[in-house]
Amino acid sequence: MREFDTDMEIALEARSVTAGYGQQAKVIEALCLGIKSGTFTVLAGPNGSGKSTLLKALAGFLPLTEGAVELQGAPVSSFSAKRLAQLVGILPQGPSAPEGLSVEDLVRQGRYPHRGLFSRWTPQDTHACRAALDLTGLADLAERPLDSLSGGQKQRAWIAMVLAQQTPVLLLDEPTTFLDIAHQVEILSLLRRLVKENGRTVVAVLHDINQAAQYADRLVLLKGGRVKAEGDTRSVVTGEAMDAVFGVRSQVITNPVDGTPLMLLESDL
């Protein structure tokens, strides 16, 4: 079931964006990037390369020093916080909520941007929450408090909250960090399903290039606050690009399982 139209080719666009925090005013500098609608895009790069900063800038969470981020042809800064939360959902890195909060209570918060000041809970709200819980496979755990869940389940609960916002665009900051391999795969296939089956646009910061190559459509490599390479995962994952961005020597072969590029590090032993 495709819920979101993808006729706009570019969902979100950064136009020579310079942004940072206080003393470090230029974490990303003059950065240009278009996020294609209906694709799963991964942002990767060394620590401190500006991945999280770019994600926050795309979500309109960060005042820009220069440039603009455009959503549906208008700068994100021109949207109210509430309107923006109807269009772009963002999952921060390592989010926290009070212990004891149930999964369902967290997911219901995702309806906040769709409700008026005094409006009542509607059947659409119930429907959106149920759909989010079903997609993330949490329907049976809805009553459970967050602090009783495993790391992977907790991460899925947060994703469910963002899904309940029913935004066409989803931005996720390191959704798989600190999860074991099974839970990483679980999150990645969920994100892929959201793109292929629901027609959403997903942007995620990931560290594992091979996972990006397997699950994502597009890859953006950042270094020093600038885009070093971007495009289809097949064209971006090359030995030269890995050397240029991460400074590691590697060979890229074709993954015998699914035909995606597979990066193998050359050990210096």
Next chain:
Amino acid sequence: MAGLVVLASAVVLTALWAMVVGTSDIGLPDVYRALFEFDGSRDHIVVTTVRLPRILAAILAGASLAVAGALMQAVTNNPLASPGLLGVNAGAAFAVVLALVFLDDLPARGYVWVAFAGAGVAGGLVYAIGSIGFGGATPLKLALAGAVFSAFVSAMTTSILIFDATTIDSIRLWSVGSLANRPMSNVLGVLPYIVTGLAAALLFSRQITTMSLGADVARTVGQNLALWRIVSGAIVALLAGSAVAMAGPIGFVGLVIPHMARMLAGSDYRRVIPVSALGGALLVLLGDNLLRAVFPERTIPVGITMAVLGAPFFVYLARNRLRGNN
């Protein structure tokens, strides 16, 4: 819902009991006649002008301080936030004392507005001081800023009262939190503000719940945090300012009750706020009257009772609840 009914009944029963506590021996039938068939006898006058306003003052002060505390804990995500600990009560009391001493011709209802201003300025200042430096307004920094501010402002209040020879005893008692000798006009004067504050807190309880889940949730779902912090701050100033103008700075109600309310009602402020209001009313009413029943000859200000009851809870809180947060 059932819990609310039980709490409300407990408040009513305690209020009825409080009607018969005191040096004059007045039974419930006399209390009923005093309220509904007033005949001007001494007992009836005691009931309507001494006991009734005192009971109403206890209920209103308890409810407003507890709800103010619940809102402060939600806004700051800080289990130690309360009008007492973060200096809001002390600020309101200081403003009222300044006005008493320096503004001679202020009409009686002007003091409530002075208390609102004092509460608001104090809350804003403590929040600003507690936010300085790395990590923003962490529970510990906020509590320290509040403690230092409270100590300083309370010392100023006390020194003004000591050096101002014209200050009457009732004001000295008021300055530590007291419900004794509140004229009915005084209670009715703050009633509209307290009703407004409680109604606003209930009306916005869904937004307050979202805020209480922390900045991660609030920002992700598109809550205008700056706006809702200001709205909540204004409600806190209204409630705490009214309570202080009427009964002085009564501490610990605003700290203890919201915690108990969350233990009983969970994390949804649509339930936490009404439970806090009733719980706060019950605690102050009980605290005030237990002492009157045990020591009928003495006037022990309710502020002191609350401190005695609240201090052990504070230690419990610091040892258990805070550990997970830091």
